[in-house]
Amino acid sequence: MSRNTLLQLIAAVITIAVLAGIHQGAGWFLNRMSLDFTLGMLFGMFLVLAVWIYEDRKARRSRAIGDISPAEQKSARHSIDL
Missing domain, CATH: 1.20.5 (Single alpha-helices involved in coiled-coils or other helix-helix interfaces)
Structure with a gap:
């Protein structure tokens, strides 16, 4: 081996x-934990994931169109900030 x-x-x-x-x-x-806490945590996680996916798609779409200035093309930096 x-x-x-x-x-x-x-x-x-x-x-x-x-x-x-x-x-x-x-x-x-x-x-x-109580059921309310668990459901609230799951809802919060879903909401954060939905906003992240929305913003990522918006950034990809504007990059494909070419609306982003060269100064804003640091996508890794924007992902880290998110």
Whole structure:
């Protein structure tokens, strides 16, 4: 077995263990919270995701049309600011 294959297998095992831990922790946390809190958190996450997708599409559309000035073409910087 090559060194790269071994490292990939180790990384996969570590990733699975971390995801399982996050799953258990999130389940424990959400079981301790009320239903109102959980629904509010899910709604807030959905709202943030919807605004992010809307702004990203708006930025891509204006970039495709060519409405953005060269100073505003730093899309990575705008994504980080968002």
